[in-house]
Amino acid sequence: MAKKKLVVLSGAGISAESGLKTFRDGDGLWENYRPEEVASPEAWAQDPGRVLRFYNERRAQVLAAVPNAAHIGLAALEAYYEVIIVTQNIDDLHERAGSKHVLHLHGEILKMKSERPSDWLQEIRGAIHLGDRAPDGAQLRPHVVWFGEAVPQMEAAIPHMETADVFILVGSSLAVYPAANLIDFVAEEVPKYLVDPAIPPISYGRNFYRIEQKATVGIPYLVELLSKA
Ligand code: NAD
Numbered sequence: 001m002a003k004k005k006l007v008v009l010s011g012a013g014i015s016a017e018s019g020l021k022t023f024r025d026g027d028g029l030w031e032n033y034r035p036e037e038v039a040s041p042e043a044w045a046q047d048p049g050r051v052l053r054f055y056n057e058r059r060a061q062v063l064a065a066v067p068n069a070a071h072i073g074l075a076a077l078e079a080y081y082e083v084i085i086v087t088q089n090i091d092d093l094h095e096r097a098g099s100k101h102v103l104h105l106h107g108e109i110l111k112m113k114s115e116r117p118s119d120w121l122q123e124i125r126g127a128i129h130l131g132d133r134a135p136d137g138a139q140l141r142p143h144v145v146w147f148g149e150a151v152p153q154m155e156a157a158i159p160h161m162e163t164a165d166v167f168i169l170v171g172s173s174l175a176v177y178p179a180a181n182l183i184d185f186v187a188e189e190v191p192k193y194l195v196d197p198a199i200p201p202i203s204y205g206r207n208f209y210r211i212e213q214k215a216t217v218g219i220p221y222l223v224e225l226l227s228k229a
Pocket of ligand 1: 014015022052088090091106171175195197198215
């Protein structure tokens, strides 16, 4: 029998217990910066060196982090479900936990690209410096989606939302658009589990189940529940 399809939308909160900070917890800052100051085309135009330094630090942090029980639990669900992870995170902790189908809405910090539009992408584990050039001669930048930039992976994510049999939202404030709209594409009758210690106060329809817990508590609980369903 074909496995049921489990679609997960994850946000920064799932990686919080791996030591990677979210940006809407508490002070609204992302590692001491206002997100627009380091994650926007305007910030890049004004001070690319600062933007590169910010992401070089994030890259080093990601490489030092390890997946937690929530990333590992979602990967374990592949024994029972066809699992598609749609993540807003730029880290690679889902992949390192063993998840095979991960779609990064906001790019990947371990990849770099040209500041000019092109399809060229390359892995990077070290730092990007001002003056480092892509094959087209333009400055290198991290492969991340900044505020105000298009989110090309939305088109790939929507059909997964529409065909989910089970849905999990974990660790997202649902404050970043268009990613937050994805939840609206999940059919009404589909069971939807929300895992977050502070579930965002938006209006939910039928079949929503709130698990107001940290990801490392809520996801292992769900793994127990869903592996027996
Ligand atoms: P957000 O920072 O807006 O919201 C984080 C959510 O996680 C909140 O609802 C909070 O209550 C919840 N949370 C905090 N600790 C948690 C825990 N231990 N377990 C479960 N949930 C927890 O995050 P967002 O909605 O993903 O938007 C942030 C944007 O910033 C994303 O677009 C992402 O690209 C970027 N970002 C990425 C990373 C990363 O890659 N790890 C880290 C910070 C920011």
